[in-house]
Structure formats: C-alpha cells, structure tokens
Amino acid sequence: MIPLGHDFTDATVLVFGGGSVGARKARRFAREAEVIVVSPAFTDAFEEVAVEVEVKTGNGSTDRSGTVSRIRAAPDPDEVGDWLERTTPTLVVAATDDETLNDAIGEAARERGALVNRADRSGTGDGDPGRVVVPATVREDPVVVAVATGGTAPAVSKYLREELEETLAGAGEMATLCGELRTELRSRGVSPERRREVVTDVTRSPEVWTTLRSGDSNRQQVIEDVLGEQLDDTGTGMGGDRE
Incomplete structure (x- = not known):
C-alpha cells in the first residue's frame, strides 16, 4: 500500500450506508467534495454532519463542493450501477451492513473506473484495482498527516493519531x-x-x-x-x- 493524496475539489463522493460509519465518511469527504449518501435510514450523527457543513459553507452558497445530500432509498445490488451512472462519482464508499450489496457496489465502481472504499473490510484486498483505504488523519491545515496500519491494527492508528494531535500543534x-x-x-x-x-x-x-x-x-x-x-x-x- 502506497499512500497518495487526492484532491476532491469539485468531485462527487457517493456513500452507500446511513449508519455511523457512513456519517464518518461523509464528514471526512465533505471537506472538499459533493457527498451524496444513499440509505433507507440515517443515524442521528448525520444531523451533526449537516450542521458542520452548513457552518463551513455558509448559508445561501451555490457551490456544491463541501456539501452532503441524503437520499432515502434502498437500492438492490442490481440497481447500484444506475446510481453510479446518475452521479458519476470519483469515489464510491460501501458502508452498508449487507455484504452482498457492498460486493455489488465495489464491482459497479470498478466497472466504471471509480475508486472504491470498502468500510466493511480492512486493508486493500487482494489486488483489487481502484480499492483504497481511508487512513486516520491529523489536520493542521495546510499540514495533513495520515496514519495507516494496512487494516491490521486500527487501535494503533487511533493511538498514534491522538499522539500526533499534540505534536502537530502550530x-x-x-x-x-x-x-x-x-x-x-x-x-x-x-x-x-x-x-x-x-x-x-x-x-x-x-x-x-x-x-x-x-x-x-x-x-x-x-x-x-x-x-x-x-x-x-x-x-x-x-x-x-x-x-
């Protein structure tokens, strides 16, 4: 796994899953991208995300970068491709609790040349093209430090992130x-x-x-x-x- 930075300004990130993981992913990418979240239901954490985005972008903004849109829908695996066709995402996040649906999301993303992040699997997989891992990050803009363990020890990533927050002050x-x-x-x-x-x-x-x-x-x-x-x-x- 080789870490890379990616500019998501003016890009679309499509997230499947309205749970706490989906909310965390939406918050992360809403810093730059237009985020669209598809799920039959949404956790209360999305209300916090909405407030954060509104404060960041300001009322009345017409710029879709840095926004989060929620769509209530429960797509079947064979309907995932239609969602990608309509939204043309740069990155697709599979964050549902249905492994079959997540498999379909990953396959549809690869077929269309989009990056895919499987929230239900650690690491990058067995050479899956376009598969990405979102590392733990510490931000002191414009400085960004990422920590990853290849999915083997998320607790270590969390610990190091907390340690770095103090080190990177200033x-x-x-x-x-x-x-x-x-x-x-x-x-x-x-x-x-x-x-x-x-x-x-x-x-x-x-x-x-x-x-x-x-x-x-x-x-x-x-x-x-x-x-x-x-x-x-x-x-x-x-x-x-x-x-």
Whole structure:
C-alpha cells in the first residue's frame, strides 16, 4: 500500500450506508467534495454532519463542493450501477451492513473506473484495482498527516493519531509562515540557497514554534523579525559587507 493524496475539489463522493460509519465518511469527504449518501435510514450523527457543513459553507452558497445530500432509498445490488451512472462519482464508499450489496457496489465502481472504499473490510484486498483505504488523519491545515496500519491494527492508528494531535500543534501556522517567508525572500532577490537556509532555520527554531503555538502570534511580525535577524544590510543575503 502506497499512500497518495487526492484532491476532491469539485468531485462527487457517493456513500452507500446511513449508519455511523457512513456519517464518518461523509464528514471526512465533505471537506472538499459533493457527498451524496444513499440509505433507507440515517443515524442521528448525520444531523451533526449537516450542521458542520452548513457552518463551513455558509448559508445561501451555490457551490456544491463541501456539501452532503441524503437520499432515502434502498437500492438492490442490481440497481447500484444506475446510481453510479446518475452521479458519476470519483469515489464510491460501501458502508452498508449487507455484504452482498457492498460486493455489488465495489464491482459497479470498478466497472466504471471509480475508486472504491470498502468500510466493511480492512486493508486493500487482494489486488483489487481502484480499492483504497481511508487512513486516520491529523489536520493542521495546510499540514495533513495520515496514519495507516494496512487494516491490521486500527487501535494503533487511533493511538498514534491522538499522539500526533499534540505534536502537530502550530504546524499549520508554521507551514503558512514558511510559505509567506519564502515569497518575501524571493521578492527581495535572495538566492535559492540562502532562502533554503533561512526557512530551515525557522522551522528548527524552538522560539518560533513557541510563538506560533501561543495562539496570538502575528505572522507578518515574525517574518519581519526573521528578515531582520537573518539578512544582511543589503537585504539580499548575498554576503554584502556591513559598515
């Protein structure tokens, strides 16, 4: 299994199953995709998902990315293909409690070249094409860290995810800071080698991490402080002499 990132912006994710697992999958992919969930009934967890999506997208939004639509239906295995034809999903999630139906969902997805996630099976299967595993993730946007055990030990993935949540505190701010700092250094004509040195020093600075983790940091001020400390009077970091 080789981890890959996939951009689901403007894509459709079709989820079969209205239980807690289906709700968890819907919440995960609603960060980017238009999610359509098909099930004869839905757990109360979907109400929480709906509230989260509404807060994120805002009222009156016409953008379907980052939305969750629920359709009450109980498709038979031979009807699954029709649902895929109508929705043209990039990813299909089989999260029902019916193994026969999940088998049909996986087969229909493969026939149409869509990715498929079987929530009722661990690992990636025996070389099933298009089969994907959704790992445990920790997000400090734009930083994302995924943990997977190939389905052998979900408890380990959960434990490591919880450990990483504390370790990654401030990582999103650091990543954003470094991106802005690189842009500023480039605009000042700083050489690529010197840019790498400066950004590396920042990422390894305990003081900067502490500042970013405080929650009240001003990235622009941090950038100005770094520029003042790291660059010489020429503003280019090219080794000009100081008087």
